[in-house]
Amino acid sequence: MTATNLPAINLHNTALLLIDIQNDYFPGGAMALHQSEQAAAQAARVLQGFRRASLPVIHIQHEMVGDRGFFLPGTEGQKIHASVTPEADETVVVKNYPSSFLRTELDQLLEKQGIKHLVIVGMMTHMCVNTTVRAAAEHGYGVTLIGDATATRDLILDGESVPAEQVQRAMLASVIGFFAEVTTADGFLQQHKLI
Structure with a gap:
């Protein structure tokens, strides 16, 4: 990563x-990553940097349509993880699709606040993160x-397992350039003096 x-x-x-950092994605959850x-x-860490600088924070929370076994409405697994619990003045946008923009108020909220740039973190890299980056x-x-x-x-392709490490690298590489700049938490926080 650059x-x-x-x-x-x-x-x-x-x-x-912050996209879908929810309990079902953690050890013991229905879809642990x-x-x-x-x-x-x-x-x-990135969230704390934004909070210290009083910069806008938006949490995306997935609510599953239909029973796919995780992120079911009202369950513990659907709740946002304690490590990034939203504060009272932080917006939570609920979505039902991989894109955080599809059939949500996200674009209108960003436009109203004059937002031109998004810093994105979250889960899953290959699904909702990748889709939202491209949509943004x-x-x-x-x-x-x-x-x-x-x-x-x-992931599984033609009956063969594709290890998460390979999926991660491929998905990050796939958005570099036209869709996004990719960096690390340390790189971003240091560059913008948010530590």
Whole structure:
């Protein structure tokens, strides 16, 4: 991951988007991801940096439509993880699809706040994070993706397992350039003096 020398962004029109950091993605949850605790710890560091600087924070919370076995409405697994619990003045947007923009008020909220750039962390890298990053770019937002603050899982292709580490690297690489700049929590926080 590229950790330094990223294009400068204006933090005054930037918001942090935390995608689906919810209990079902953690050990003991219905859809535990590879290294979700480590990713959440990095996301929490970025969140604290935004809070210290009084910058906008938006939490995305997935609510499953139909019974897919996780993120079921009203369950403990659907709740946002304690490591990034929203504060009273932070917005929570509930979504039902991989894109945080599809059939939600997210775009209107960002436009109302004058947001031009999104810093994105969350889960799953290959699904809701990837989809939202691409949708954000298509909506005209600049995007910085904090790669080590995202997590995914092993996938299956033609009966063969694709390890989570490979899925993670491929998904991060796939958005570099047109869709997003990719960095680390340390790289971002140091570059913007949010530590």
